[in-house]
Amino acid sequence: MSDAAAGTPESPPPSPWERERPVRARVAPAREPLSRERIVEAAFVVLDRSGLDKLSMRQVAAELEVAVSALYAYVRSKDDLLELMYTRLFADFTLPEPDPERWREQVLDYARSWRWLLLSHRDMARISMAHVPFTAELLPYVEALLAIFRTAGLPDRIAAEAGDLISTYIDGFVLEEGMWQDRAAEQAGSGSLARPDWREMADEMQNYFASLPEEDFPHLRALSGSMVTESSDERFDIGLEIILRGLASYLPDREA
Structure with missing residues (x-):
């Protein structure tokens, strides 16, 4: 029994079968792959929040939580990104x-x-x-x-x-x-x-x-x-x- 003053039972020792159970590893959620579409969507978020003068590749990368260098595999430059954003408006x-x-x-x-x-x-x-x-x-x-x-x-x-x-x-x-x-x-x-x-x-x-x-x-x-x-x-x-x-x-x- 536990300390009488505490009034609560002690935790039981682990059972024999639990001693053999491996610790379950924590799996981080899979990150959505970077794509041109995600970059354009993030750019619109930055644009609406901060305006064109503060829109930059660095800000878009921060919105996506990636290194800015990762963007250049999909977008050549800020001008290229602006063109993609403009084109996206006409999608529908x-x-x-x-x-x-x-x-x-x-x-x-x-x-x-x-x-x-x-x-x-x-x-x-x-x-x-x-x-x-x-x-x-x-x-x-x-x-x-x-x-x-x-x-x-x-x-x-x-x-x-x-x-x-x-x-x-x-x-x-x-x-x-x-x-x-x-x-x-x-x-x-x-x-x-x-x-x-x-x-x-x-x-x-x-x-x-x-x-x-x-x-x-x-x-x-x-x-x-x-x-x-x-x-x-x-x-x-x-x-x-x-x-x-x-x-x-x-x-x-x-x-x-």
């Missing part, structure tokens, strides 16, 4: 068969989808603007967009420029949105990708324009209620409509 992106009767709607849907892809990760618009989309993986998307313009009947010169015009508009619009996101996150003291309160910002700007001296700023005062839209989505669509109407004016014997 599809364009419809060109329909000359619905070309405006098709371009609008394309632009909206592209914008949301860029907004899905921090600073992606900056990566997009620095990346020429003429790689083997991205050429089919360029081809499909040009097909929409040419099937609609746009002259070749206009169709050739339209794709670049649309992409520049989307990149620039999302770049501005990203700047407002960063500013809102900085003011909130967080790294969140939450979108800023566009309605609050719009009210402030509208009130400011309406308060300007009429003799000096008659047009800003007159348009103060229209200078800022209800939402960033609405503003994006209005800009696209202006572009699409301009493109439509080049269609032979069709609506202007």
Whole structure:
């Protein structure tokens, strides 16, 4: 029996058969093999957390808990990694068969989808603007967009420029949105990708324009209620409509 004060029995000695049992070795969980896909996924994590300026091969390696040298078996450089990230965005992106009767709607849907892809990760618009989309993986998307313009009947010169015009508009619009996101996150003291309160910002700007001296700023005062839209989505669509109407004016014997 154990010490009476303790009030608990002593542990029994090990049985004879337990003395012969080998100690079970602890097996570490198998680590998932490194791959290009895992590297790109980790790069998106670092990008969303720290932004493009702080994205580095070393940071990606730390996220994966591997030596930075291990990355170079799959990715040549940071520029190569950015290209892979940009290409990954389009993995599930599809364009419809060109329909000359619905070309405006098709371009609008394309632009909206592209914008949301860029907004899905921090600073992606900056990566997009620095990346020429003429790689083997991205050429089919360029081809499909040009097909929409040419099937609609746009002259070749206009169709050739339209794709670049649309992409520049989307990149620039999302770049501005990203700047407002960063500013809102900085003011909130967080790294969140939450979108800023566009309605609050719009009210402030509208009130400011309406308060300007009429003799000096008659047009800003007159348009103060229209200078800022209800939402960033609405503003994006209005800009696209202006572009699409301009493109439509080049269609032979069709609506202007």
